[in-house]
Amino acid sequence: MEFLGYRRTDGSVGTRNYVGILSTVICANEVAENISRQVAGTTAFLHHQGCCQTPIDIERVNDVLVGLGGNPNLAAVLLVSLGCESTDVEKVAEAIGKTGKRVETVVIQEIGGAAKAGAQGILIAQAMAVEASRQRRESFPLSELVLGLKCGSSDTTSGLSSNPTVGNLSDLVVEAGGTSILGEVTEFIGAEHLLAKHAKDEETGRKIIELVDRMENRAIQMGFDIRGGQPTGGNIKGGLTTIEEKSLGAIAKAGNAPIQAVYEYGVRPTVKGLVVMDSPGREPEILTGLAAAGANVIAFTTGRGAPQGFPFVPVIKLTGNENTWKNLRDHMDVSVVSIMEGDETLSEAGQRLLSETVEVASGKKTKAEISGYTSSMDIYMVGPVI
Amino acid sequence: MNYDAIMIKTRDNVATALKELVQLQECRLSGGDESLGIIIREPIAFGHKFAVVDIREGDDIIKYGEVIGRATSPILKGCHAHVQNIESLRGRGDLKKKGE
Numbered sequence: 001m002e003f004l005g006y007r008r009t010d011g012s013v014g015t016r017n018y019v020g021i022l023s024t025v026i027c028a029n030e031v032a033e034n035i036s037r038q039v040a041g042t043t044a045f046l047h048h049q050g051c052c053q054t055p056i057d058i059e060r061v062n063d064v065l066v067g068l069g070g071n072p073n074l075a076a077v078l079l080v081s082l083g084c085e086s087t088d089v090e091k092v093a094e095a096i097g098k099t100g101k102r103v104e105t106v107v108i109q110e111i112g113g114a115a116k117a118g119a120q121g122i123l124i125a126q127a128m129a130v131e132a133s134r135q136r137r138e139s140f141p142l143s144e145l146v147l148g149l150k151c152g153s154s155d156t157t158s159g160l161s162s163n164p165t166v167g168n169l170s171d172l173v174v175e176a177g178g179t180s181i182l183g184e185v186t187e188f189i190g191a192e193h194l195l196a197k198h199a200k201d202e203e204t205g206r207k208i209i210e211l212v213d214r215m216e217n218r219a220i221q222m223g224f225d226i227r228g229g230q231p232t233g234g235n236i237k238g239g240l241t242t243i244e245e246k247s248l249g250a251i252a253k254a255g256n257a258p259i260q261a262v263y264e265y266g267v268r269p270t271v272k273g274l275v276v277m278d279s280p281g282r283e284p285e286i287l288t289g290l291a292a293a294g295a296n297v298i299a300f301t302t303g304r305g306a307p308q309g310f311p312f313v314p315v316i317k318l319t320g321n322e323n324t325w326k327n328l329r330d331h332m333d334v335s336v337v338s339i340m341e342g343d344e345t346l347s348e349a350g351q352r353l354l355s356e357t358v359e360v361a362s363g364k365k366t367k368a369e370i371s372g373y374t375s376s377m378d379i380y381m382v383g384p385v386i
Numbered sequence: 387m388n389y390d391a392i393m394i395k396t397r398d399n400v401a402t403a404l405k406e407l408v409q410l411q412e413c414r415l416s417g418g419d420e421s422l423g424i425i426i427r428e429p430i431a432f433g434h435k436f437a438v439v440d441i442r443e444g445d446d447i448i449k450y451g452e453v454i455g456r457a458t459s460p461i462l463k464g465c466h467a468h469v470q471n472i473e474s475l476r477g478r479g480d481l482k483k484k485g486e
Contacts, residue, residue: 157433221479225477241454244453244474244475342388
């Protein structure tokens with residue numbers, strides 16, 4: 001099986017071919033969004049970070065922007081900067097440029113305001129979009145897939161049907177020599193002992209446990225029971241009682257492949273196979289982290305109907321909840337209700353999801369892409385705003 | 387759908403409703419022991435759990451063959467098992483504050 005993708009000069013393969021308009025700080029979002037709206041073939045990544053933060057978070061903003069700019073689904077990158085932010089815009093531009101893509105920067109304070117920055121950015125983005133549109137899709141093996149895994153607005157159908165189906169997809173991608181990235185460390189709590197057994201060696205298993213301890217301690221230090229935050233109010237309405245129960249269902253997304261490595265948030269894996277990446281469970285942060293890590297397609301399970309996609313990575317939504325499939329058809333791509341009804345096995349559903357993933361990777365649009373439900377993103381921060 | 391609820395592992399002490407279950411109905415359980423002969427004691431919403439055996443206060447709650455929490459009050463066989471009678475054992479900053 002092969003998919004049709006876009007070859008990038010650094011050797012990676014894109015499933016989309018956008019010009020990325022990346023805001024380097026919250027204060028440049030309006031201009032970045034404006035440019036993107038005016039130029040077909042572009043997409044904007046907006047967020048709320050890049051200023052008045054501790055050095056560890058500023059460094060993370062730099063790294064994540066570099067990762068996003070380097071994502072193979074972007075053909076070229078325009079950075080939109082205010083000018084006085086903490087983000088090291090020059091360093092970010094230089095690092096993205098190393099992937100061989102064209103990178104330009106527009107600085108609002110230097111050029112003389114939002115109107116001029118918008119006009120300049122539109123002209124640059126137009127030229128980039130024309131250049132990008134000349135590229136054709138080519139055939140690639142599934143080993144070039146970098147699959148991101150995510151579940152959101154989970155209910156008890158997630159752990160029984162959609163998550164194990166994604167686990168099968170992940171196994172199939174890994175067997176084909178591809179990469180699969182599991183995040184959402186909060187949703188390892190109570191199931192980390194099982195995940196650690198999946199690790200390729202003891203050291204990797206220990207790193208998984210450490211990530212969970214770090215995440216759980218952050219929550220415990222606030223002095224409250226995390227229930228209500230995790231599982232969420234919606235999860236509880238859907239029948240999930242504790243974070244342990246949610247986690248045991250969530251880790252089914254990992255399938256059975258051995259975990260090869262553990263990475264910090266947004267870091268691009270240097271190995272193939274299944275890897276773990278630190279991240280919280282909330283959509284804007286994990287989707288951004290997966291994209292920064294180079295995911296070119298994301299499989300996203302939902303019980304009650306989470307609508308989010310990502311600006312330049314296709315996000316395939318699947319659900320095992322019959323009501324959600326019926327009521328939220330403009331957000332759902334794949335139904336695995338058949339598993340809940342006993343009409344399809346998990347492995348049959350996994351094969352079906354693989355076919356859908358190959359089609360989407362080759363250009364079929366997901367519901368999140370069509371509905372444009374992709375703009376509310378953010379970068380996962382560890383420290384306070386100061 | 388032939389089954390009313392699913393029990394994922396045989397050592398589980400709760401099962402998950404695959405449809406809305408009504409009071410006093412008999413429950414056909416997938417993956418579980420048919421000899422359990424469960425009568426539903428209170429309405430159970432789709433996706434929610436109920437006890438398949440009598441659970442005592444303080445007992446572990448088992449689903450997927452793993453501990454998912456602890457009973458904070460007795461849960462009789464066929465009764466709704468959820469946040470009103472199960473507490474999490476993880477991420478409990480509230481317990482740390484109280485010094486437990």
